[in-house]
Amino acid sequence: MLRNYLKVALRNILKHKMFSLINVFGLSVSIATCLLIILLIYGQKKVDSFHKERNRIVRVLSMDETRSFASTPLPLAPILLEEYPHIIEDAVRIKSSFVGGDVVYGNNRIPLAGRYTDDSFFRIFSFKLIKGDVATVLEAPFSIVLTKESAEKIFGKEDPIGKSVRLNDIGLNTMDIDLIPTENTETLLGDFVVTGVVDNTLPSHIQFEFLISMSTIPSLVKEGKSQATFDGWKNYFDSYLYVLLREGRTDKDLAPILANISKERYAAMEDMKISFGSEQLAQITPGAFHQNPISLRMPIEAIYFLSFLGLVVLFSACFNYVNLSFARSLTRSKEVGVRKTMGAARYQVFTQFIIESVIIALLSLVVAIGLLQVLSVVFLGLWINQFLILDLTPDLMLFVLFIGFSVLVGCLAGLLPASFLSSFTPIKALRNFSGISLGNGKRFTLRKGLVLVQFCASLFFIITTLLIFSQLNYLLEKEYGFDQGNMVNIKLQGIEYEALANELRQNPAIQTISASSFVPGTGGYSGSTEIKTLQMPDADLTSSYIGIDQNFIPNLKLSLIAGNNFSASIPKKDETMVVVNEALAQLLGYKEPKSIVGETILMGKDQSAVQVIGLTGNFIFDLLTEAEQNEPLLLRYLPNEFAFMNVRYHGTSDISSMLTFMEEKWKKLDKAHSFKYELYEDELKATNSIFTDMMYILGFISFLAVTIASLGLLGMSAFTVESKKKEIGIRKVHGAGVRHIALLLSNSYLWLFALAILITIPITYFINTLWLEEISYRVNFSIWIIAAGIGIMFVLGSSSVLSQTVKAAMNNPIKGLREE
């Protein structure tokens, strides 16, 4: 039986080539898109699935009124363990603030980033310890556990166990992003004994290159090398807490305990309203975003968003299948009639058609797997993915998922057509083909409805893509208020600024050099401080600030509206002077901003008085996508906070030889760290990458949506023309012209298109305004963008329809009439 169905299905697929091609194309591209998303989710689900106790591990979260934090205060763990042993079996804290730097062994100096953690770490998590004893490996102070990779970097083939390494903390970031500046100071933490080697190649949201025993911290505090407090509840920013619940306990048992603790600890503090929550290990990836994440992960919203896009395309392709199947049901009705007279029951005919659609879906799957190879490479090349750990290696389980998914898609697409076709009564199907109503009634409405949805989705995506495209262009062309051309920014990484500057000045290609605490416009962290004036001691204002040297303002060609720049002889300590921007002057109440020059303002918590010596024009110093108009800024002389060197070179110089020169000089001064630089212009362009990514993704989706919809239209009009051959013939014989007939056949699509515009434009406008208004520097959502979107859709849609209808209208009428 099955074989017979398969045979008929395959022969039908081969016979109706247009039908099959349209469907296989639509389904394969949309299935490929969905496979990529399945691959993504599957990869995310695999994260942390290797822990044996994963079902009992819970992470505790801190929450204030509006946000949730992944981190918790350090003293929470001992309280839980001591007071609630019947619920909490074990707990581990991972403290991660800036414990990164150089691990030194003999002449090897390797920059690595790691974390402090309790000795329970390996009891709770199942990271594989290759060397060392699980029970004691992180017990003693000054113990260090290296990952296999770090051990090889430091020791090569030597056995690291028992060897001593020296740790120099320069605040390397564990998350491997360079947005947060490394501190400029080095702290020698001491000598550490290697007690274990761990294999951390299995995907986990906990990333580290080494682990240090938590018991080290008290000695560091004693020596003044750490400010960590084990009984302070105010700092909930730099330690993460994971607890192992007792067998049979759930996070429901944990919730009241956490509520009690937070009430006890924070009730007395007026300015802190912290409560604790929890989430299962499996909920972390993929999971909701929390502030202060331990590592960067794809937020679950992004997965929802991508899944939504995938489903839109998938449904569009399924709609084509449904519509085209209805349209060609005339040609299949005879078969149904014969089969039923020969004894087929309805369910048997139904099964046959479902099998047919499943086969189409499986055929599409084969094509889709091919497409996936290309698609996943392109997807991984997106800017955003360099921050995410994505494991897209397929395994057997995944293929089972893929096949299951395709079968599901086939059933979904085939459901309506199969139930319709199997409902034919044999007598109607055989005696009189035209007895089957296709042109009116419920089914007609359904078909039009599906086409309408396709139109709407396509229009929405085209317009949104065009909008993002114009926003991206706007951002790329936006003037920041400084001159980023011909500049290189070098990350100092703790190097002596003056020494490097002196070396670099020897190169004639280099024009001027300055230093700053962050690079304006690149999303670097700006400090913020409170400001008051003597005249208005009650008014207070929080302003961002940037630490700069004397050369910064002329070097970046900032406009100095009034007053002076810092003089060359300014003392390195005891800040007494400051330069401000126009926005700050205005916000402090100076109607004429220039008049702020020479005034004294109070800065910071201790209200130290500083004199305003200069006024600059406003320039954009935040990320362009996050910047507000007229943000206040203090430009302060802070040599201790210099983290970047800004080098302006002559426009005519050879950049690559200059960079080689710089790298040589760098290596002379710093043997441990690699030379890190960015061309300023490129770096600023790259900050818009999130929009570039969005444009690629949405552009791809709109391309698919439009192509699928157009192909669907093509197929539909082909079938309409086929079934109206006789009508066309009669009309032509009676003198109807080509234009008249083509219009007659295309008419209903025009109305649908008009309806789609009416529905889609308000929705598109509303949804896009939502995100657009979050951005201060944005384009107008102009009528031209909408018009262009409509235009593109109209041209593609009408050329699909007209290609078929005009051909039919030009045919010899007798051909249409001759056939009985």
Added chain:
Amino acid sequence: MLLQLRNIFKWVNSGGQRLFLLKDINLNVEEGEFISVMGPSGSGKSTLLNVIGMLDNFDEGEYEFLHEPVHTLKEKHRANLYKEYIGFVFQSYHLLDELTVKENLEMPLLYKKFKGTERRAMVADMLDRFNIVGKKDLFPTQLSGGQQQLVGVARALIANPKLILADEPTGNLNSAQSEEIMGLFKQLNSEGVTIIQVTHSEKNAAYGSRVINLLDGRMIK
């Protein structure tokens, strides 16, 4: 008695008026009969055939098939009844274009739950009996009309029905082909198969043992 129709009425409502398709039909068919139904276009021949074949319902009257009261049976039982005992032959053959001759013959057996080996034996038997072994792998469009109808008759016969219903089986054939098919019917009838055919042609009707004349849904004479 194979089947019995008593006071069968069938109508459609058209423009507020009741239009009778069948009017007070009484008919007894014994096993082994060969009946020809004749009458002008629109006289209800095909409708009568469809009612007998249980493909169509009627509005009033009683119908017994092998002593089962068809008019009281549920749809599913009725389907089982015709599946088992009735074979259909159509004017335009109605072979499935996507299936070969062999597969077309096999198709009804699939729905009657015969095992694979049985099916193969029965198909081979039919191909033999109708002398079309050489054509078993051809598709219907590769055959002449007469050959297609031959396959159509073979398909109707394959599950050994008691009754063959044929709706103008020679309507699309030339006279030589017609004679061949009618000869075949005659022979099948002599082997014990009951046949009811709808025909326009006196010549074809002459092959049968009895003629029923219909006019405006009524039996005359």
